[in-house]
Amino acid sequence: MQILKKSVRLRFEPEFVLELEPSPHHPLTTPRYHYITISRYHHMINHMTINEIQDEIIDEFSFFGDWMEKYEYIIDLGKQLPLIEEQYKDEEHLIKGCQSQVWLQADQNGDQVVFTADSDAVITKGIIALLIRVLSGHSANAIADADLYFINKIGLKEHLSPTRSNGLLSMVKQMKMYGLALQAK
Amino acid sequence: MIKVPIAVDMEKVRADFPLLNREMNGKPIVFLDSAASSQKPQAVIDQLDAYYKQQNANVHRGVYQLSQEATTAFEKGRELAKSFINAGSLKEVIFVRGTTEGINLVASSFGRKFLQAGDEVLISAMEHHSNIVPWQMICEERGAKLKVIPINEAGELLMDEFDQLLTEKVKIVAVTHVSNTLGTINPVKEIIDKAHQKGVPVLIDGAQAIPHMKVDVQELDADFYTFSGHKMFGPTGIGVLYGKEEWLEQMPPYHGGGEMIETVTFEKTTYNELPHKFEAGTPDISGVIALGTAIQYMQTIGHEAIQEHEHELLQYATEQLKQIEGIRIIGTAEQKASVVSFLAEGIHPYDLGTILDKLGIAVRTGHHCTQPLMDWYGIPGTVRASLAFYNNKEDIDKLIEGVKRAIKMLG
Numbered sequence: 001m002q003i004l005k006k007s008v009r010l011r012f013e014p015e016f017v018l019e020l021e022p023s024p025h026h027p028l029t030t031p032r033y034h035y036i037t038i039s040r041y042h043h044m045i046n047h048m049t050i051n052e053i054q055d056e057i058i059d060e061f062s063f064f065g066d067w068m069e070k071y072e073y074i075i076d077l078g079k080q081l082p083l084i085e086e087q088y089k090d091e092e093h094l095i096k097g098c099q100s101q102v103w104l105q106a107d108q109n110g111d112q113v114v115f116t117a118d119s120d121a122v123i124t125k126g127i128i129a130l131l132i133r134v135l136s137g138h139s140a141n142a143i144a145d146a147d148l149y150f151i152n153k154i155g156l157k158e159h160l161s162p163t164r165s166n167g168l169l170s171m172v173k174q175m176k177m178y179g180l181a182l183q184a185k
Numbered sequence: 186m187i188k189v190p191i192a193v194d195m196e197k198v199r200a201d202f203p204l205l206n207r208e209m210n211g212k213p214i215v216f217l218d219s220a221a222s223s224q225k226p227q228a229v230i231d232q233l234d235a236y237y238k239q240q241n242a243n244v245h246r247g248v249y250q251l252s253q254e255a256t257t258a259f260e261k262g263r264e265l266a267k268s269f270i271n272a273g274s275l276k277e278v279i280f281v282r283g284t285t286e287g288i289n290l291v292a293s294s295f296g297r298k299f300l301q302a303g304d305e306v307l308i309s310a311m312e313h314h315s316n317i318v319p320w321q322m323i324c325e326e327r328g329a330k331l332k333v334i335p336i337n338e339a340g341e342l343l344m345d346e347f348d349q350l351l352t353e354k355v356k357i358v359a360v361t362h363v364s365n366t367l368g369t370i371n372p373v374k375e376i377i378d379k380a381h382q383k384g385v386p387v388l389i390d391g392a393q394a395i396p397h398m399k400v401d402v403q404e405l406d407a408d409f410y411t412f413s414g415h416k417m418f419g420p421t422g423i424g425v426l427y428g429k430e431e432w433l434e435q436m437p438p439y440h441g442g443g444e445m446i447e448t449v450t451f452e453k454t455t456y457n458e459l460p461h462k463f464e465a466g467t468p469d470i471s472g473v474i475a476l477g478t479a480i481q482y483m484q485t486i487g488h489e490a491i492q493e494h495e496h497e498l499l500q501y502a503t504e505q506l507k508q509i510e511g512i513r514i515i516g517t518a519e520q521k522a523s524v525v526s527f528l529a530e531g532i533h534p535y536d537l538g539t540i541l542d543k544l545g546i547a548v549r550t551g552h553h554c555t556q557p558l559m560d561w562y563g564i565p566g567t568v569r570a571s572l573a574f575y576n577n578k579e580d581i582d583k584l585i586e587g588v589k590r591a592i593k594m595l596g
């Protein structure tokens with residue numbers, strides 16, 4: 001019910017209507033304009049909860065036969081388009097790790113927080129893509145309280161250990177800090 | 186030159202290191218990170234065990250037999266360290282936590298006594314952070330300046346520049362014997378001789394030299410020489426600072442506390458004599474004793490055998506790596522020991538290291554605590570394979586195969 005109410009607010013922004021593919025999660029019986037608006041909005045805010053997305057990723061990863069397939073997938077994710085706009089790859093957005101570097105940018109969109117990020121190492125970047133898929137587009141509350149169990153479940157825990165020093169752990173902390181800061185507002 | 190046949194069977198030596206039997210990520214481990222910390226032979230592990238089971242008591246303070254025994258074993262460790270580096274006297278062998286503490290001790294104590302505003306400390310462009318930061322700290326405190334001997338592309342010190350930098354303002358020179366990132370063996374004897382001509386003392390960071398070559402501090406005429414036990418097959422937490430008596434006598438104590446005092450009143454304390462003046466508090470007793478065992482262990486293998494074996498492996502690894510397309514070796518000095526750093530074109534060291542890890546190959550990636558050096562090369566870091574005498578040709582073959590596979594995945 002709440003979602004519907006919010007969707008009304010967004011319906012009038014034209015780019016939402018134009019860009020979108022119908023979402024399979026919604027019945028086709030819904031009036032078209034309404035339907036598109038809802039699906040776009042859902043896409044924006046993540047129509048799934050943080051935990052639902054985590055479970056979805058865990059499910060996807062369960063199909064990989066061995067570590068090679070898993071890493072090839074992560075490397076692929078990492079090689080895709082830059083996740084952050086070039087202008088944000090500066091000192092201000094840099095999270096320094098000993099091993100690799102990470103850039104993080106947070107935007108507020110209504111009561112959702114939208115993250116973009118990047119790294120100089122492709123494996124780090126691939127994992128960033130997963131973290132963003134899970135955390136971006138949720139409320140500050142949800143981000144601040146998120147328990148990122150999927151990392152452990154898909155066998156990538158080592159990449160978020162403090163000794164790894166690749167910037168990822170600091171990035172997650174930073175994401176949650178944004179959540180906390182916005183929550184406090 | 187006639188090649189002396191080496192009597193030591195290195196495969197047997199390898200079997201002395203129990204850790205090398207384990208697996209990493211489900212594969213037999215290929216350990217190529219000995220420059221960070223070496224593995225320990227069974228003899229050292231047994232010694233630690235035996236100490237805590239049979240000998241444990243504080244040293245230098247008990248009248249009872251057990252404490253006497255511990256003290257004797259502890260001081261025997263000092264004798265072994267002395268003969269290992271051919272120090273002139275036991276007073277010149279100070280136990281510290283490791284290289285880092287050895288350098289901090291000298292920087293702080295020598296610096297407080299001898300550094301004035303406007304003076305200079307001369308280090309090199311390839312120093313480990315632990316031979317940079319302590320000097321920066323004391324320079325800041327004393328108003329002195331840090332100067333840096335530059336290097337060439339191969340990773341060799343520019344000795345002409347060194348001559349220019351060695352002015353009367355320089356109060357101490359501190360350089361590494363072997364670079365942990367590049368493997369370069371520096372001409373430390375020449376550096377020491379030149380500095381001494383101007384009356385300037387020299388500290389040598391021996392962390393990466395001691396595990397691989399014979400070091401004779403008197404022959405080098407080094408004023409200070411420091412190294413870590415854990416990189417030379419001994420335990421963590423113990424290291425040695427060698428210092429010439431004439432300097433150590435003049436320098437103020439570093440830490441205050443028990444052991445380092447002669448008499449204490451609230452008005453005035455007089456200090457114990459060398460080496461105890463620099464060993465405040467209960468020392469790492471088991472560490473010293475087991476370090477002695479590591480020294481004995483290295484001596485039974487012999488420096489010649491160690492050097493020959495490692496040289497061969499380094500040569501082999503370098504040649505094999507060069508044959509892989511897109512590999513760039515960082516550090517191509519004439520004189521090198523046991524370290525090969527490299528980059529694969531277009532691939533971040535972290536990514537390469539991660540894939541190698543999955544293949545059971547332990548290498549180090551990153552800046553290796555030599556950030557200024559990486560900045561000089563304009564690279565974020567390297568992948569570093571570092572050797573010890575327990576490595577073999579098979580380890581190198583697995584590394585090469587792993588690098589090829591990683592490049593295929595990442596490239």
Ligand SMILES: Cc1ncc(COP(=O)(O)O)c(C=O)c1O
Nearest residue numbers: 283284285313315365390392413
């Ligand atoms: C050249 C060099 N100097 C100093 C150190 C510091 O040694 P430690 O951490 O044992 O004090 C190291 C260790 O990495 C080194 O390689």
